[in-house]
Amino acid sequence: MLKAGIDIGSRTIELVVLEGSQVVESRQADSGFDPLAHAKKLLEGVDHDHIMATGYGRHLFELDLDAPTVTEIKAYAVGAKNLFPQVRTILDIGGQDSKAISLNDDGKVIKFEMNDRCAAGTGKFLEIMAQTLGYSLDQFGVEALKATKEMQISSMCTVFAESEVTSLVAKGEDRQDIALGLHRSVVRRAVGMLKRVSVKEPILFAGGAARNPCMRHLLEEALGVHILVPENPQMVGALGAAILCSESG
């Protein structure tokens, strides 16, 4: 039996298909302006007997395809436990949400925190700041790690931070230094959220922002512990949904 999990996020969609406990298919696409259409396109030619949806667009999918859904919080917990059975804390920084999740010994969610409605501290913040500094998203973290000077960025609001960055650039500050300052501000917020929930080890860092080497470095520095990062940090939710789908039938 083939069990699929689809994670329809605000920026990207991930699909994982399991046969038994083996991942037989794993795909990714941009959400675009019509996430449902993009999700269906991603599913084209993919064999599956059951499917479960998670992520921001899960209810769109549920209505259209009558598929069961699970929140990304539970999906991440289940996916993370599958990858790292000992994991006790998850930080997920995605496109428009960031979440800290605390698990008990059995991998059950016992507490979680999410950012509120604005994009502060999310992947969207990093994306827009990278753009403002003229970096691609992949370059952004790499370049930030080359900074030579500490710089405090005080605005967490994407709009205000953008003008703060513009004025720093106008002052002749180095791009790499500004980039580091921006990463630090996101990490400060993430650590605050983690501390409200738990910082019990092992800690897993997932979501698109976990692909950023500067984020990983600063997070380890701030928490003083080693952080686990899955090979593809954006697939954790889809994997969790696929596993839950197989459990529910």
Place this chain on the structure above:
Amino acid sequence: MSEDHRSMWESLGLDLGAHDALLEVLGKGYQDIYLAQKDRPEGMGYFDFVMSEVHGLRIKELLDEKAAGRKVIGSFCVFVPEEIVRAADATLVGLCTGADFATDEVEKLLPRNTCSLIKSAFGFKLAKVCPYIESADMIVGENTCDGKKKSYEIFNELVPNLYVMDLPQVKSDEGRALLKAEYLRFKEAVEQLTGVTIDAERLKRGIEIVNNKRMAIHRLAALRKADPSPISGLDALLANQVFFYDDPVRFTDSVNKICDELETRIEKGEGVFPKETPRILLSGCPMAVPNWKLPWIIETSGAVIVGEESCVGERGTRNLTDDSWDTVEELMETIVDRYFQVDCAIFTPNPDRLEHIVEMAKTYKADGVIHYGLQFCQPYLMESMPVEKTLEEKDIPTLRIDTDYSMEDVGQLKTRVEAFVELIK
């Protein structure tokens, strides 16, 4: 809507265009949130009717009462003692504070970071869409939080008949003395407004009417201990909301009728959601009509609300006023005693509220507590931290929500609430 209503609204000075727009939004919201529910008790038909006529027939009744020489008093808070109002044959109504309206006009008078409830009160007045406020002979403002007490200074310029009641902030002898002095002053003001001298007999009758209303609500609350719950949290919240608007005697009868029906349901093991549906206690800021956003999200996310620790709920209705006294002085003392127990977050310290939340979670067999804080409502947001800590120490899962009346955060709230429901399952 009948032409009679339109001329009535016009005579009250309402802005008919804006008011039509409000009624349309209200009607649609009610349809989508209330009428879309399954297996509602038949007795809720009464509340459907009340809501459909909340700006119509109920206003006509109030205007008829006024024509017969009785007075209407509007209030924003459960600290305004209805017993005293009733004793003078006047009617107390809750004023509209549950939706954003005319926000751009409001923000000319109030800072943007004022809570939705205060902004809403101003919005309904400024946009001329609340027939209750326009019908009121006296509007009582009360010094609860800083936001409200400072905003009344500005509100005073918008209405001709604002009466401000001071309230204590500490549960001490001095605090009680202040409440007593203020209630005596309020009694005189009501007497002056109505021309009625409030004697012991009148006060006893006022207490009886209001106690009966509270007892009906207590009966409804107790029935929600059953699993499956015989009534949705949304419907029970509506009864608690209508508590503030309806004719008290008719309200009491209608709630009791629903309770009879619910008792039959419980006997048969019937409910609005399946047995073992996760049970949520809602705690925090008041929810005035039509602020149904969070309860609607909760009950469409696979959980049922089994109690409201709120002013529009058990915090507002839980204690009766002792009427076993014979003089006005004694009865005024017992009224003060009753209201001095209200554990509003403006009191410091406020340990009673913490105890009450824990007690309610146990009584109604809640699997988890969702704390609802209105953005910028300092007293309740501050208390949400110790509430969470206390509950978690007792292994009661807790989710703190900080939101307002806008719909922009519905997606994120839904994810958080669904994840919380998954967690307590």
